Amino acid sequence: MSSQRYTPEFKDEAVRQVVDRGYSVAEVSERLGVSPHSLYKWVKAVKPxxxxxxxxxxxxxxxxxxxxxxxxxxxxxxxxx
Incomplete structure (x- = not known):
């Protein structure tokens, strides 16, 4: 399995849905088919x-x-x- 499974644009949009639009990590991860753990890591990487x-x-x-x-x-x- 490749370590670069998702494009940066995909990650940015997923994070934007959580950070800017206020959706929960659970909602976004389920909707996009991403593990909540991965999405939490992406969000943490961009949040101060x-x-x-x-x-x-x-x-x-x-x-x-x-x-x-x-x-x-x-x-x-x-x-x-």
Whole structure:
């Protein structure tokens, strides 16, 4: 059996169905005829590590808080003028 059974495009589409479209690994693996184990490995290969993802989300949240604070300051200034 070849180690390159599935094309990269096939793997990308399978992973996209799980990551972007929200289907479960079980649904996609059954529909596409792929073992859930293989699909989990493909998904894990493209998803960032948990600490990386948490750091990214924290940075995004901090950025949004700063923007909202700036908006609030502008609103308060315009309300007192």
């Amino acid at each position: 590590d948990k600490p990386e993802q948490q750091a990214s989300e924290l940075t995004a949240a901090k950025s949004e808080v700063l923007k909202l604070r700036a908006q609030l300051r502008r609103k308060k200034r315009s309300a007192t003028s």
